[in-house]
Amino acid sequence: MPFAFNYAARSDVGMVRSENQDSGYAGPRLLAMADGMGGHAGGDIASSVVIGALADLDGEALGSAEASKALLQRISSANDELADMVKSDPSLHGMGTTLIAILRSNNKLVLAHIGDSRAFLARDGKLTQITKDHSFVQSLVDEGRITEDEAIGHPQRSLVTRVLTGQVDDEPDVTVREARMGDRYLIASDGLTDYVAGDTIADIVTAGEAPGRTAERLVDLALKAGAPDNVTIVIGDVVDLTKVDGPPTQPQIVGAASTRTKGTRAIPVTPAAKAAALTRAATGADDGDDDVTLAEEAPQGSRRWLRRAAVLAVVLIVLGGGAYAAYDWSQSQYFVGASDGKVAVFQGVSQDLGPIALSHVEEPSDVVVSDLPDFYRSKVEASIAKDTLKDAEALVAELRVEASKCAVSRATGGTCASDSLGPSPTPGATTTTPSTTPATTSTTPTTSSTTTGTPSTTTR
Known part of the structure; x- marks a missing residue:
């Protein structure tokens, strides 16, 4: 057959x-x-x-x-x-x-x-x-x-x-x-x-x-x-x-x-x-x-149109004086990114509309971006979208742990590749x-x- x-x-x-x-x-x-x-x-x-x-x-x-x-x-x-x-x-x-x-x-x-x-x-x-x-x-x-x-x-x-x-x-x-x-x-x-x-x-x-x-x-x-x-x-x-x-x-x-x-x-x-x-x-x-x-x-027509229409709507709202509606929408979004060399939680979206900034730092942290393993650093610099503020805070806590592991590894003469980091399962466990x-x-x-x-x- x-x-x-x-x-x-x-x-x-x-x-x-x-x-x-x-x-x-x-x-x-x-x-x-x-x-x-x-x-x-x-x-x-x-x-x-x-x-x-x-x-x-x-x-x-x-x-x-x-x-x-x-x-x-x-x-x-x-x-x-x-x-x-x-x-x-x-x-x-x-x-x-x-x-x-x-x-x-x-x-x-x-x-x-x-x-x-x-x-x-x-x-x-x-x-x-x-x-x-x-x-x-x-x-x-x-x-x-x-x-x-x-x-x-x-x-x-x-x-x-x-x-x-x-x-x-x-x-x-x-x-x-x-x-x-x-x-x-x-x-x-x-x-x-x-x-x-x-x-x-x-x-x-x-x-x-x-x-x-x-x-x-x-x-x-x-x-x-x-x-x-x-x-x-x-x-x-x-x-x-x-x-x-x-x-x-x-x-x-x-x-x-x-x-x-x-x-x-x-x-x-x-x-x-x-x-x-x-x-x-x-x-x-x-x-x-x-x-x-x-x-x-x-499909190119309807999908692209939907997204572009949403962005255009925000632009028109802002330019037309309805800034509050656009601001209210953007404040329901969160992402983790870099601010002045440190990891931070941002409220808003990572894109700007020309001169109009659609995000701001909601919660700075003490985690230095350069202390992170390269993979994590690149992800933070590119920004990581999260559904809620709580999710974003949890990710920052995780990144703090990774930065600490990295610092310890460097201090003891080791490397700091992301593939050497991560949560440890029960030793010897078989998955x-x-x-x-x-x-x-x-x-x-x-x-x-x-x-x-x-x-x-x-x-x-």
Whole structure:
């Protein structure tokens, strides 16, 4: 029975961010999504490099064993490339990315996962999460210290313990699943899952609408929820080619990977150049390949219009003398950033409207930005949005701890890399990432059970 994906990918920069650091890919054999991090340090580069390294797997018909090996090799190669880029350009230190990739091989699906982006399976009207977050909060849940409900609003939910950063031990969990006709796979960045309730997501995904329409509705919901983060959705339905008329054959690339070559820092000529070549072909710069669609930022018309209309409304209110309304809206927002070289909690939004400042320091702190590990420093300098003042204060407390650890390490002649810092679990504890749904037929070519000492944490 000939299997195929009926697929769609959509992405939006969100309501607050100035750039999209997510990258998404959907094609006949490959679904993938990477959520970059690192602010100005290059989260968009990290995500597009990884997606670019995987892109040409979409054109290869591989057996399941070959597919697993090939997927791991491409991820490892992309991770090595990130390390080389940081060595050649120190300003990129601190960049990283999550990754979820699903590679189809006949009736098998190889799933690779690292970070806190999430993959879901919709089967028989029920939506089930099939990945487990690599995050500090998830470790608290696993240890029984907090409940799943408490994890949803936890102030440290942005701390991830495993991502692709160029470090030698950045390895994903890999599982092999059996494809079943009628299954729907959803991959989503935390721009969706952090701001839209799980039940609501399930209702939309299982409603029976086409992948493209479903992805657009999910992005809509995230924006209506005020999602400050980038939102990226990749959906793939498992279909029978003999019974489905005309599933798509042109891959869709969204987010940073669709625009990376237009920026100031081009993707090098490596496996990641595959994505760059696909981008040039789709924009007409290369007549040798007609197989790629750069999916609009989801969807370009209504999503962009909604955000721009909101910003325009604020401008008009301020210019028209209704400054109080704009001020009242901005004061419901908080972020953690740098002020005079120190970490501070800001009230408002991190963007200004020309000469009009839309934020001010609400709570200064004694945490010196330069005392932080490089990754944390870059995140603070780029600003970290938080839902409430309490969440922002909790993050400052966490950063104070990291700065103290850094100071101790330097005082004893050690280094101060962020991957050496983080909360310590029970010494010698073994953490396992089991498959959480039916139809998992084998475990990873790399084991998903690892013995850990002190896991690293990365603030997203």
